[in-house]
Structures are given as C-alpha cells and as structure tokens.
Amino acid sequence: MSPMPKIYVAGHRGMVGSAIVRTLLGQGVRSQDIITRTHAELDLTNQAEVRAFFAAERPEQVYLAAARVGGIHANNTYPAEFIYDNLMIEANVVDAAFRAGVRKLLFLGSSCIYPKLAPQPIAEGALLTGTLEPTNEPYAVAKIAGIKLCESYNRQYGVDYRSVMPTNLYGPGDNYHPENSHVIPALIRRFHEAKSANVPVVTVWGSGTPMREFLYVDDMAAASVHVMNLDKSRYDQHTQPMLSHINVGCGYDITIRELAETVARVTGFSGKIEFDASKPDGTPRKLMDSSRLNALGWQAKVSLEEGLSAAYRDFVEIQLPRS
Numbered sequence: 635m636s637p638m639p640k641i642y643v644a645g646h647r648g649m650v651g652s653a654i655v656r657t658l659l660g661q662g663v664r665s666q667d668i669i670t671r672t673h674a675e676l677d678l679t680n681q682a683e684v685r686a687f688f689a690a691e692r693p694e695q696v697y698l699a700a701a702r703v704g705g706i707h708a709n710n711t712y713p714a715e716f717i718y719d720n721l722m723i724e725a726n727v728v729d730a731a732f733r734a735g736v737r738k739l740l741f742l743g744s745s746c747i748y749p750k751l752a753p754q755p756i757a758e759g760a761l762l763t764g765t766l767e768p769t770n771e772p773y774a775v776a777k778i779a780g781i782k783l784c785e786s787y788n789r790q791y792g793v794d795y796r797s798v799m800p801t802n803l804y805g806p807g808d809n810y811h812p813e814n815s816h817v818i819p820a821l822i823r824r825f826h827e828a829k830s831a832n833v834p835v836v837t838v839w840g841s842g843t844p845m846r847e848f849l850y851v852d853d854m855a856a857a858s859v860h861v862m863n864l865d866k867s868r869y870d871q872h873t874q875p876m877l878s879h880i881n882v883g884c885g886y887d888i889t890i891r892e893l894a895e896t897v898a899r900v901t902g903f904s905g906k907i908e909f910d911a912s913k914p915d916g917t918p919r920k921l922m923d924s925s926r927l928n929a930l931g932w933q934a935k936v937s938l939e940e941g942l943s944a945a946y947r948d949f950v951e952i953q954l955p956r957s
C-alpha cells in the first residue's frame with residue numbers, strides 16, 4: 635500500500651483548487667496520490683453520487699475548494715444558486731467524507747461570513763456578531779454553515795475538519811467573465827480591452843471608496859496546505875471547538891480606486907478612470923486579522939503589484955487565446 639495519503643482536491647480545475655494541486659505537487663506529493671473529478675464527472679450537489687465516490691475512493695485527506703463562486707453582481711443576481719449549491723456541496727462532501735472514514739478535511743469559506751460593519755481588522759471571533767452584507771448574504775450563510783458542519787462533526791465524531799476563510803483572491807486561472815467575476819479579473823479584462831481598442835475611458839463599478847484586501851492565489855494554496863498539515867495539538871492550541879476557523883489574508887487593504895489605478899498601470903492603460911455609482915459597493919471594508927495564522931507560521935509572500943503582473947500575463951497568454 636502507498637505510504638503517501640490519498641488526497642482529494644474538490645474543485646481542482648478552479649482557481650484555488652488548481653493552485654492547491656500545484657502546491658502539493660511542488661511539495662513532492664505524487665500525482666497518482668491526488669484524486670480529482672471534474673464537475674461533469676461528479677456533481678457535488680448530488681448526495682448519492684458523492685457518497686458513492688467517497689465509498690469507492692476512500693481518500694485520507696480532502697481539500698474542499700469546490701463551490702459556486704462569483705463577484706458582487708453574480709452573488710446579487712443568483713442568490714438561490716449561491717445558497718443552494720454551496721449548502722449542498724458542503725453538506726454532501728463533509729458527511730460523505732465522514733462516512734468513508736476521512737479524518738482530515740479542509741473547508742474553504744470566505745471573509746464575507748463576517749458582519750458588514752465588523753470592527754477592523756476582523757478577528758475570527760467576529761463571526762455571528764452582527765448583520766451580514768446584503769449583496770452576498772445567501773453565500774455567506776452557506777459558508778457559515780460549512781464552518782459549523784466541520785465543527786459539529788469534530789465535536790460529535792472526533793474527526794479533524796478545519797476551515798480557512800480567505801480574503802478576496804486573484805491570480806492565474808481566475809474567472810474573467812465581464813459581469814460575474816470578482817473585481818480584479820473584471821478590471822484586468824476591461825483595462826486590457828480598452829487599451830487594445832484605444833478606448834479613452836474605463837468605467838469602474840461603485841464609488842471607488844470600498845476597501846478590499848487581496849491575496850494572490852498561490853499564497854492561499856500555500857496557506858491551505860500549511861493549515862491541513864499542522865499538528866493537531868498546535869491547531870487546537872490556537873483555535874476553539876466552536877470557533878475553529880482561521881482567517882487568511884495578506885494584512886493590508888486598498889481602496890477600489892487605488893486598485894483600479896494599479897490595474898491600469900499593470901495593463902498599460904493610460905486613459906481616464908470613471909466610477910459608476912449606480913453599481914453596488916458592497917461591504918465598505920473587510921480587512922481580516924490574520925494573526926492566528928501568522929502565529930501558526932504562515933505569511934503571505936506575493937505583493938499586489940507582482941501578483942497582478944502574473945495574473946495579467948495569465949489573462950493575455952492563456953485565458954484570452956482560450957476564449
């Protein structure tokens with residue numbers, strides 16, 4: 635029998651899942667020890683399919699990076715899919731993993747689990763202390779349920795299911811849909827297209843004043859593998875059974891206006907930037923307190939400027955030719 639654990643990465647073709655696979659391979663995990671299924675091969679919202687898959691494959695570790703994901707417009711437009719798909723994926727995967735004897739699982743949530751007006755920087759203890767941001771409340775409720783699923787199975791069955799809460803992510807493999815994406819891929823596409831077509835003005839949604847903390851996806855993948863592999867006693871020292879999730883951020887945020895100016899610089903757009911105040915701003919600020927994870931030995935490495943350049947290269951060289 636293989637001495638290496640069999641690891642299932644759910645969502646391996648997504649931005650984060652693919653970065654987790656890259657990180658595992660980079661750390662010496664053999665490709666034959668990584669189990670993957672595309673959405674078409676295994677619909678994680680289907681309980682029977684998920685149970686059959688886990689019973690047959692019996693992975694030892696699970697990274698749950700599959701989810702219905704999108705930016706502010708997608709969350710606001712498709713709330714039913716955002717709550718239903720995410721609840722079903724989490725409930726099916728966590729329960730089927732438990733039934734198949736999986737001891738270690740890492741659930742990926744999101745910083746939107748915190749109250750809209752949480753004190754900054756937001757520590758893990760702010761969970762469930764106030765009203766959520768309306769544009770992504772359904773998604774946030776599903777992500778909170780994911781944390782509580784892991785904690786409940788830990789408490790009742792003694793398994794080791796951990797949760798990480800990423801801040802806003804970006805990088806190679808992002809979704810560049812003009813409306814449904816997050817702000818960074820949306821702006822990379824818009825500024826690139828404006829530059830290429832000599833359009834003098836680019837419009838950015840909202841007032842430009844909201845602040846966001848952005849983390850490069852390879853840093854997120856490194857954090858995920860780090861948290862999965864932490865000794866249980868060390869993880870337990872820094873968490874509590876009913877407050878077990880861990881924030882993952884780079885530690886600083888910028889305004890959307892500053893972000894737009896940076897993306898313009900990176901893409902080489904030299905025209906004018908305008909703001910469309912009819913579009914929602916979302917949460918005014920959500921800088922996370924990542925000191926829990928920093929104390930556990932992880933730190934972000936990639937600067938925003940470096941990360942944006944890598945993302946832009948990916949967009950021009952890989953994503954655009956594919957579309």
Ligand SMILES: NC(=O)C1=CN([C@@H]2O[C@H](COP(=O)(O)OP(=O)(O)OC[C@H]3O[C@@H](n4cnc5c(N)ncnc54)[C@H](OP(=O)(O)O)[C@@H]3O)[C@@H](O)[C@H]2O)C=CC1
Nearest residue numbers: 645647648649650673677678700701703742744800802803
């Ligand atoms: N991107 C971000 O800024 C942030 C992301 N996160 C979290 O990180 C995780 C990964 O996000 P990200 O990589 O950006 O998302 P992506 O949209 O890039 O990838 C999501 C993955 O999930 C798969 N998937 C979706 N629905 C199903 C389903 N029903 N059955 C099987 N597979 C499914 C998709 O497969 P397919 O492509 O085949 O549909 C895809 O591989 C998610 O949990 C997300 O909530 C948290 C904070 C910020």
Ligand SMILES: C[C@H]1O[C@H](OP(=O)(O)OP(=O)(O)OC[C@H]2O[C@@H](n3cnc4c(=O)[nH]c(N)nc43)[C@H](O)[C@@H]2O)[C@@H](O)[C@@H](O)C1=O
Nearest residue numbers: 705706709744746770815816817820839840844914915916
């Ligand atoms: C990660 C997080 O992502 C979502 O929340 P969000 O932080 O609001 O994410 P966003 O990237 O879509 O927007 C960030 C800010 O940027 C502004 N903005 C400007 N111009 C564009 C633009 O063109 N597109 C988008 N999407 N936003 C724009 C936009 O108005 C907002 O003020 C959650 O729904 C949820 O999915 C979640 O967890």
